[in-house]
Amino acid sequence: MAENTVQDVQAKEPLFGKKERKLLTDPLDDNNPITVQVLGICSALAVTSLVLPSLVISIAVVFVCAFSSLITSLVRNAIPSQVRMIVQLVIIASLVTIVELTLKAFNYPVYKQLSVYIGLIITNCIVMGRLEAFAMANKPWRSFLDGVGNGLGYGAILLIVAVVREVFGKGSLFAGSPLEMKFIGATNEYMINTTTSDWFGWYSNNNLMVLPAAAMFVIGILIWIQRSRNPKLVDIS
């Protein structure tokens, strides 16, 4: 019986079955890279004061995470275990360089805005963490999905934080992009506290939200909400 199932699985391993879907959706909530695995909080959060750069960096992380998992998984049997860190770092660094050069070529203002944070994706622990924990031991397609899932889970948190910070701190959304929304008042300033505004004239911009510290508070509160919904995640210590 057991042999039978193993053979079955090998014979027609579904391209996108239940397990595969789980790989994609798990990191979005129950196994979120930031709020549960506590990986990759580094660096990228510093760009969350606006939505546009956060979106760019999320896409970059998904790309790097997915393809580094794929490549590592493809060559996993050829990597000697003593130098695997270096090999992984080289793979990640090459991918990040691709991202950096692409962005530099196609959207220079955003590249300038992100400055060092694109480069810092290399040391984003979530990329390396997934390589160590998953890609070194799994087949390429699954590793790829795992990379995409974790990148998305990471990006989701980044975007939530960015939306909260931009709306309450600057009174705009997607500032600097064609989709720009200034849903506050009729003035040219993306400020909530314009006295000419009909809707939100009473509201002054919350400068706290522009400070880096606000990102911490928002994540802290997100963790709080998530763990009250799902008490399994609460750490006992």
Place this chain on the structure above:
Amino acid sequence: MGEFINTFIRAAFVENLVLAYFLGMCSYLAVSKTVKTAFGLGLAVIFVLFVTMPINWLINEYLLSENGVFGVDLVFLRLILFIAVIASMVQLVEMVVEKFSPALYNSLGIFLPLITVNCAILGGSLFMVAREYNFTESVAFGLGGGFGWFLAIIAIAAIREKIKYSNVPPALRGLGMAFILTGLMGIAFMSLMGIDPAAFSGS
């Protein structure tokens, strides 16, 4: 000298790597459960930043730039080269420390290899390039940044040791509280912005 002190103070307090730029957050949160381990990691970070920063500065200036040894613009190799330098320096530091001071080696333990993927180290080097620091400034930035990181992790570790005895809502215990504390500390550190760097550079 004024330049040195100026950069040091800015890097250590006002532009603290953890609290203002979120660099090195992973190890900062993972290793800050007790003061003792936080102390070890903090020292290791100061040391590695102090060593890698000047090396990366020299590499960037004399190997990668157009006016360097090769006379070709090799900037696209920067990320790979920096991370390679950091990884090998950490390895080297580990071997030297193990050889000459086994006691220190034992107390630093697993933290040394962890530092390779500590964003604060690579971030420091990248900031140095982005801000076009000269050699003195980059040394000061390495020392100051490391010191700031050290201060931040010691402080959060001490608070976390005490907060165990407080009545925090269960869902917020541990990680959630650590985030909120870090935010509060960030605000506290920002108050040091009032220090006038010009007072130092003028002398």
